[in-house]
Amino acid sequence: MESGRPPKSRVAVIGTGLAGLTTAHLLATDNKGRYEVTLFEQGNGLAFDSASVDIKNVKTGAVERLDLPMRALAGGYYANLLCMYEYLGIPIHPVRFLFVFAKSLMKAPARSGSGSRSRTGGDATVRPAPEAEGKVGSAPGTYFVHASNLHKVIPPRPAERGVLSHVVEILYLIVCQFWFTIACFLIRPGTAPGKSSRGGECETVSEYLERIWLPRRYVSHYLLPLMSNVSTCSHDELLRFPASDLVSYKKLSHGRQHYVVCGGAGVVQSRLSDCMNDIRLGARVLEVRPEANSQGVTVRWRLTKDGVMEDLEETFDRVVLAVSPDVTGRIFKPLVGTLGKIPTIQVESHVVEPLGAEGEIGNYSRAESHERPAPRCSGQNGCAGPAQAITFTTRFSEHGSRSEAVHTMPSGITVCTSPLQEPLNPKSTLHSAKFTRTLRTAESRAIVEKVLGESRRATEEIGGGGHQWVNGEDNVWLVGAWCWDGMVLLEGCVVSSLRVADDFGVEVPWRDCLVIASVLQTELLL
Structure with missing residues (x-):
């Protein structure tokens, strides 16, 4: 001193x-x-x-670093974080996504008192398959594919949807998305209907969406699957969030690019x-x-x-x-x-190996620490590179709908977060992690x-x-x-x-x- x-x-x-x-x-x-x-x-x-992990391709020796949970940043909303990254010289690059919306083909779990569901039955494996960009929309249950920031003006048509039906769906979504955007910018969230501002009884997402007359199908099939995975929670839990959370996220991130950290x-x-x-x-x-x-x-x-x-x-x-x-x-x-009054939940995330050409596994393994790749950008000269597919598969239920997210990496490795049904195949699961998520009410x-x-x-x-x-x-x-x-x-x-x-x-x-x-x-x- x-x-x-x-x-x-x-x-x-x-x-x-x-x-x-x-x-x-x-x-x-x-x-x-x-x-x-x-x-x-x-x-x-x-x-x-x-929770991040290094995965090695046994045949080529290539090692890929995977972040768990995924750390994609929406420009505008993450202004403070991006300012810090810029000062520290942390390299970032833009990334494009194809958001695949699908309906779960798995059987819903039995209700309490009506018998237990099988945890090893064949239905546990019936889910939309991981998709490369060229095959997006081909999986059973897929009803729409959205390109982030509209980098594809005409979204890929799901295999199970006819041309006319696809065009009608696009027009329907244009109207719904336009109205939702206008509402977020012009209609501020307030207190819950019929309640005073005393006691912190702010308007919830559910109350706000009902007040702005947003179509229920758009909410249940598009908005909730996407935003519940951003928040890593169920649809019902998201609907109990303060409406200001959803509106602020939409206003600040509207039309902005997504980024990830190089390395x-x-x-x-x-x-x-x-x-x-x-x-x-x-x-x-x-x-x-x-x-x-x-x-x-x-x-x-x-x-x-x-x-x-x-x-x-x-x-x-x-x-x-x-x-x-x-x-x-x-x-x-x-x-x-x-x-103790603030709710928290445990969220699971799994790194899963894709099946080989003949349905075999064993082409990937956990890499040793000395094999960790040097930090690098997958984007070149500010280019986002090939779009990465994230499949939101929703199990619709009157007792509470939930969505899982399956992020397909460029190598074909998938990261499954909040799986709808378990157990996943332990032979193809390379890594699993749990983390605590704080919920908002x-x-x-x-x-x-x-x-x-x-x-x-x-x-x-x-x-x-x-x-x-x-x-x-x-x-x-x-x-x-x-x-x-x-x-x-x-x-x-x-x-x-x-x-x-x-x-x-x-x-x-x-x-x-x-x-x-x-x-x-x-x-x-x-």
């Missing part, structure tokens, strides 16, 4: 997803050098890239963590306990090393919680009851607003009297994809991290870009 210079403030950041890494990077690179940052991660590696999430993770000197892996935090009289915050964690567990604790000046709300409520006592939106100090509503209006903990109190801050008023996506990670940087008095080096992005977003939202 330099003579006369105050000691650095010790900050613990718990969680190493994008929010935790961004926050840690901003504090660790503070131009005044005021913070000493420690990262806690319960896994054996940093979390942002932990995947690992490139981002590496750039953000390179400046970190104290990363504690295998450290599962058990408790975050503010000390009396603002004497710091104690972190108690369980360290697992070489099969041996040891409970440790240490006191920091400040703590940033970059974990999901259920974990936050479990380890931070002031928020136990509050965050009118109630959870009000809770987040209150916790982040963005709402002036009385505490009683969101349940219970007494003191309500607010972000930054007790020298504890929250960050994450759920810590903002928007869909639970990566943009929320960056926005919440910037809020902490402002509270800590840290200059954001890409602030000029953010100002421009903020002005453009505000103009669109207004």
